[in-house]
Amino acid sequence: MRLLVLFSFFIVSLNLSAQKPTPVTNSKPKLVVGIVVDQMRWDYINNFKPYFKTQNGFLKFVNEGASCNNNLISYVPTVTACGHTAVYTGATPAIHGITGNSWYDNVLQRVVYCTEDASVQSVGVENSPAGKMSPKNVWTTTIGDELKLATNFKSKVFGVSLKDRGAIIPAGHSADAAYWYDSKTGKFISSSYYGKTSLPNWLNAYNSSNKVDSFYKLGWALSLPKTVYEANCDTDENDYEANPFGIDAKGFPYDLKKFIGKEYGKISSTPYGNNLVFDVAQQLLINEKLGTDDITDLLAVSFSSPDYIGHAFGPNSWEVLDNYIKLDEILAQFFALLDKQVGKNNYTVFLTADHAVAPIPAYAQKHKMPAGAITDNGVKTDIGKMLTAKGLNPSLISAVTEYNIHFNHPLMDSLGVSQEKLVTLITNLLEQKNDILQVIELRKTAMAPFPQEIRERIINGFAPQRSGDLLFITKSGVVGGGYKGTGHGVFYNYDAHIPLLWYGNGIKKGQINSINYMTDIAPTVTTLLGIQMPSGTLGKPILEVLK
Numbered sequence: 001m002r003l004l005v006l007f008s009f010f011i012v013s014l015n016l017s018a019q020k021p022t023p024v025t026n027s028k029p030k031l032v033v034g035i036v037v038d039q040m041r042w043d044y045i046n047n048f049k050p051y052f053k054t055q056n057g058f059l060k061f062v063n064e065g066a067s068c069n070n071n072l073i074s075y076v077p078t079v080t081a082c083g084h085t086a087v088y089t090g091a092t093p094a095i096h097g098i099t100g101n102s103w104y105d106n107v108l109q110r111v112v113y114c115t116e117d118a119s120v121q122s123v124g125v126e127n128s129p130a131g132k133m134s135p136k137n138v139w140t141t142t143i144g145d146e147l148k149l150a151t152n153f154k155s156k157v158f159g160v161s162l163k164d165r166g167a168i169i170p171a172g173h174s175a176d177a178a179y180w181y182d183s184k185t186g187k188f189i190s191s192s193y194y195g196k197t198s199l200p201n202w203l204n205a206y207n208s209s210n211k212v213d214s215f216y217k218l219g220w221a222l223s224l225p226k227t228v229y230e231a232n233c234d235t236d237e238n239d240y241e242a243n244p245f246g247i248d249a250k251g252f253p254y255d256l257k258k259f260i261g262k263e264y265g266k267i268s269s270t271p272y273g274n275n276l277v278f279d280v281a282q283q284l285l286i287n288e289k290l291g292t293d294d295i296t297d298l299l300a301v302s303f304s305s306p307d308y309i310g311h312a313f314g315p316n317s318w319e320v321l322d323n324y325i326k327l328d329e330i331l332a333q334f335f336a337l338l339d340k341q342v343g344k345n346n347y348t349v350f351l352t353a354d355h356a357v358a359p360i361p362a363y364a365q366k367h368k369m370p371a372g373a374i375t376d377n378g379v380k381t382d383i384g385k386m387l388t389a390k391g392l393n394p395s396l397i398s399a400v401t402e403y404n405i406h407f408n409h410p411l412m413d414s415l416g417v418s419q420e421k422l423v424t425l426i427t428n429l430l431e432q433k434n435d436i437l438q439v440i441e442l443r444k445t446a447m448a449p450f451p452q453e454i455r456e457r458i459i460n461g462f463a464p465q466r467s468g469d470l471l472f473i474t475k476s477g478v479v480g481g482g483y484k485g486t487g488h489g490v491f492y493n494y495d496a497h498i499p500l501l502w503y504g505n506g507i508k509k510g511q512i513n514s515i516n517y518m519t520d521i522a523p524t525v526t527t528l529l530g531i532q533m534p535s536g537t538l539g540k541p542i543l544e545v546l547k
């Protein structure tokens, strides 16, 4: 037997040595770039395709890489913090713990912000809570954490975004740093969580260049002829749009000079927010020498301005189209930078969104489609009035956040009000409302008379420490918030259908039309890199995109 094995080995060796050595073509990427566009609908790519000014932005992914055309979010609520966490952990809120941008914490009995951390200090801004942030509320590991573990912490891992949560969560627990925008000072800042008490010199230099004011000086003008917007969008000025630049600034071109030297938050609602994030990513890439050796690094970038612009003006606006025309050009610059700094085929990029968005309700109604608006506060007030009318204490409800209704269990116990009683009263009240489809008792979701696919997404979003007792499910087109602007957060496809694009080392060219989920992104990246999946990953690698 042993002889036979030896003999076979000899034959195999002979065969191999007879062939020419094959060149190594399957080396791992030196850098993975993850791009999350905060609030991007999948259909934007097709709708805006004829108007992109370059083939090297979104269309580079589509034409030279892979596009997953039916990528969905497999949990609720479909909001920013949950989305960024699901992309980088491959898990859903039930496992990674980020149940909202904020949640009512049933243990602490107060509202908690997803990345708040009182134990750390702001870096790059004095006397401000803006940097007292960390990823400690995320319960599982991220792609970056696994990369660190796989390389004995030699990989470099960074996150950049306008929003703190858009930078901190994707960078992960063991990141080298995350940088985000402080809307009070107009500077990019960080947290002492990352082990430094001051910003790197390159970031201080960028902050001193005061780019925000130079962008304000330019104002926001359209990139394409007016006729393109007239042909493809709603009218420019509408009463149902929000007015982030003031009540008198209703249409193009937007003069932004009045914000110079102050009101640094306004830049977020312009395409220049994307320029700021790209500038910092570029400086980071160069100065931290990402992708320059054989140990794979990770750069997680999140563009937040599309979310601010989308909320204010809606997906059918001139502002959104123009923002994407400009973001497309930034992506082309990003690819050119990566080719130059890291080298063609030495990097892999994926682009996705944390969530999509609903049409503005009044716009949908104008076109006879079902729509409405509802607020957490409005629901809380209505429940309070009902309880008072029944002779019960309105404080029996602790909070209503992200469609979750939290009961005040200590008060229920002391007043002798049963769970069943509150569930019945509130369900009866809310299910009579025009905008509400159904109320679900979260501990009993598995038994709810509701389509299984959506029941699973509700269960995927449930964490007992951070979720409510009840979830109210709105009808299609009903948006959380007022009648000006729009929102996202539910399971309907306008919120849950997001782009997923791939390009670069290890990526097979193609259009993938089968259903995939946001949680498939992390295991696809870790399979590409040959490293362990994040600890809580529920998704599957998308094999069609891998060579």
Ligand SMILES: [Zn+2]
Pocket: 039, 080, 307, 311, 488
């Ligand atoms: Zn949003």
